[in-house]
Amino acid sequence: MHITLISLDNLGMNSYIVSTLEKQGHIVHHINFKHYKYKYPSILHNACNFILKAFFKSNLKHQHHGKEIIKELQKNNQIQDVILTIKGDFIDRKSILEFKKYGKKTIGFFNDNIYRCPNIKRVIPAFDEVYSFEKEDCKKFDLQFATNWIYTDNDKSTNKDNLEYDVFTIGSIDKRLPVLIRIAEELKSNKINFKFITYSKKHKTSDDNITYINKFIPLSEVDQYVSRSKVLLDINRTGQIGLTFRVFESLGLEKKLITTNADIKNYDFYNPNNILIIDEKNPVIPVDFFENDYEKIPASIFEKYTVEGWVNNVIFKRSL
Numbered sequence: 001m002h003i004t005l006i007s008l009d010n011l012g013m014n015s016y017i018v019s020t021l022e023k024q025g026h027i028v029h030h031i032n033f034k035h036y037k038y039k040y041p042s043i044l045h046n047a048c049n050f051i052l053k054a055f056f057k058s059n060l061k062h063q064h065h066g067k068e069i070i071k072e073l074q075k076n077n078q079i080q081d082v083i084l085t086i087k088g089d090f091i092d093r094k095s096i097l098e099f100k101k102y103g104k105k106t107i108g109f110f111n112d113n114i115y116r117c118p119n120i121k122r123v124i125p126a127f128d129e130v131y132s133f134e135k136e137d138c139k140k141f142d143l144q145f146a147t148n149w150i151y152t153d154n155d156k157s158t159n160k161d162n163l164e165y166d167v168f169t170i171g172s173i174d175k176r177l178p179v180l181i182r183i184a185e186e187l188k189s190n191k192i193n194f195k196f197i198t199y200s201k202k203h204k205t206s207d208d209n210i211t212y213i214n215k216f217i218p219l220s221e222v223d224q225y226v227s228r229s230k231v232l233l234d235i236n237r238t239g240q241i242g243l244t245f246r247v248f249e250s251l252g253l254e255k256k257l258i259t260t261n262a263d264i265k266n267y268d269f270y271n272p273n274n275i276l277i278i279d280e281k282n283p284v285i286p287v288d289f290f291e292n293d294y295e296k297i298p299a300s301i302f303e304k305y306t307v308e309g310w311v312n313n314v315i316f317k318r319s320l
Contacts, residue, residue: 066095
């Protein structure tokens with residue numbers, strides 16, 4: 001099959017979809033529109049875009065993404081069997097509709113929720129099929145459900161003797177910062193070693209609990225931190241119950257997880273020995289959670305959440 005993946009792939013997660021499809025023998029074209037930088041031609045254009053976003057639900061940057069993507073699609077000599085778009089809310093609806101000229105079927109996948117990213121709602125009708133990792137959005141907008149995927153595997157994990165941190169997490173600075181600070185204080189009071197890294201556009205001085213950075217760390221470097229950690233920490237955003245990639249990193253590397261997302265208990269891989277659900281307002285992290293080894297989940301369950309399982313579910317509509 002001829003498949004095009006269109007995505008805003010800042011960290012490289014989507015490249016695993018490409019490599020998996022290529023291993024299966026498909027001809028894959030990846031359009032990563034993170035490289036399509038838009039610069040306002042003038043101050044007037046900046047002001048115009050503010051008005052467009054505020055009153056007309058339009059965005060010059062999204063239109064720019066769409067135009068550049070269509071230029072790339074026009075280079076294909078073959079009509080694509082599938083055009084899969086991830087983060088389609090960063091593309092204008094008119095351009096997404098035009099994707100249909102270049103593919104037999106268009107699919108959209110969203111791993112943000114509509115509460116946080118309302119533009120998703122406006123582009124949903126432009127696709128032939130739409131998947132979301134957010135259960136509530138699936139119910140409300142009649143979407144199909146798909147989680148994120150495991151991109152790591154246990155072969156990347158370091159020897160237990162080389163573990164440097166008991167708990168690790170990395171993320172952007174936002175409303176979750178107070179939760180992270182409370183968790184850090186709880187771990188510190190129990191003398192549990194941890195490494196927390198938080199990204200902020202503005203320079204912020206690091207302290208004993210949190211390392212602040214103002215440049216994104218490459219995924220390969222993040223993987224090194226993850227592999228040297230015993231337990232991973234996941235803090236879900238307000239209004240979001242869709243599972244983050246941190247959950248699937250823990251599954252792939254067979255590492256325990258501490259999370260504020262209580263909905264994780266409704267998934268078939270949930271095991272209280274492996275996953276500790278905490279209250280973000282009053283996080284209690286018992287020391288004995290770190291004492292027991294990770295319990296391997298059944299292969300039949302694990303395989304559903306691999307990249308191969310994701311591709312089979314979303315693109316080919318078949319399950320492992």
